[in-house]
Amino acid sequence: MSSRRSRSRQSSSGRITDQQIDDLMSKLQSLLHEARLGSHDRASAAKVLQDTCSYIRSLHREVDDLSERLSELLDAAGVSSDQAACIRSLFM
Amino acid sequence: MRAVARSDGSRAIWTEASEGFVSEGGRLWFGMAISNAEGESAAKEGGGGRKRKRREEPSLAKWRTQGEQRTYSTKLIEALRRVRRSPPAGATSTTHHARSRAVREAADRALAVAARGRTRWSRAILSGRTLKRRIRPSCFRPKPVGSSAAARAAAERGKPVTLEKKARVLGRLVPGCRKLSLPTLLEEVSDYIAALEMQVRTMSAIADVLSAASSAPAAEPM
Numbered sequence: 001m002s003s004r005r006s007r008s009r010q011s012s013s014g015r016i017t018d019q020q021i022d023d024l025m026s027k028l029q030s031l032l033h034e035a036r037l038g039s040h041d042r043a044s045a046a047k048v049l050q051d052t053c054s055y056i057r058s059l060h061r062e063v064d065d066l067s068e069r070l071s072e073l074l075d076a077a078g079v080s081s082d083q084a085a086c087i088r089s090l091f092m
Numbered sequence: 093m094r095a096v097a098r099s100d101g102s103r104a105i106w107t108e109a110s111e112g113f114v115s116e117g118g119r120l121w122f123g124m125a126i127s128n129a130e131g132e133s134a135a136k137e138g139g140g141g142r143k144r145k146r147r148e149e150p151s152l153a154k155w156r157t158q159g160e161q162r163t164y165s166t167k168l169i170e171a172l173r174r175v176r177r178s179p180p181a182g183a184t185s186t187t188h189h190a191r192s193r194a195v196r197e198a199a200d201r202a203l204a205v206a207a208r209g210r211t212r213w214s215r216a217i218l219s220g221r222t223l224k225r226r227i228r229p230s231c232f233r234p235k236p237v238g239s240s241a242a243a244r245a246a247a248e249r250g251k252p253v254t255l256e257k258k259a260r261v262l263g264r265l266v267p268g269c270r271k272l273s274l275p276t277l278l279e280e281v282s283d284y285i286a287a288l289e290m291q292v293r294t295m296s297a298i299a300d301v302l303s304a305a306s307s308a309p310a311a312e313p314m
Binding site for chain 1: 152172175176188191192193194195196199200254255258259261262265266273274275278279281282284285286288289291292295296298299302303306
């Protein structure tokens, strides 16, 4: 796998400082979690990582639930409604 | 915004990602922050003669554009049709699980294709889907002795070890990102989360459309 090979290179852009990592992390996760976060101080990197983990897990769960719902709907739906769904979904 | 989507499911989706930021939000400034690694991976993997303008593509904004969602939903609906046809419903409740898992995998594969191979998680999904399913039970070997020792060391040493542990947990959640360095991992994570959000939005929209269609089949004003 390419991830295993490229990992030996570590950081190709030179030395990455801890401060840089922290800044990048806070920025990334804050922007992604803007809907969930309050205005409290999110300086803790561990909390950010923890929140991200929980968020990804909840997204996975949501996708699983949706997959289940879709598989049930697929069983129930007829052929013509598929085409209607196709056409209608193009107007999303 | 122009999105040329081939409905035969091929990968020739030339959605102009750089135009996409106009329609949704203002994530351009954010895309530049992580554009370096994006450019590096794009240069390495190429893309086969694709017109890459510059390294300032808003790599997360594309997941929020209407065009991208429409493209993804089209591919997903096709994949769902295939799922619907191939396994004949004859078994017991195991079929439901198998079907929903097939749906989930089709959705993930379509999502990975939508990423156009520029991220590790998408490549990992496309290249190792069945492998991941098979080796996952054996790979997940919890080492209780080792973790308690690491926890003790973490309490003594402070932040870095705990942080690294959490980063490893995070790396396990994202496909193909187990052994990445932290900056790379964070970029993969952010792209993955944005993609997952789009996946959720699209799948719920499709589910709504299908449930409306199945409940009111004759009331379509076409």
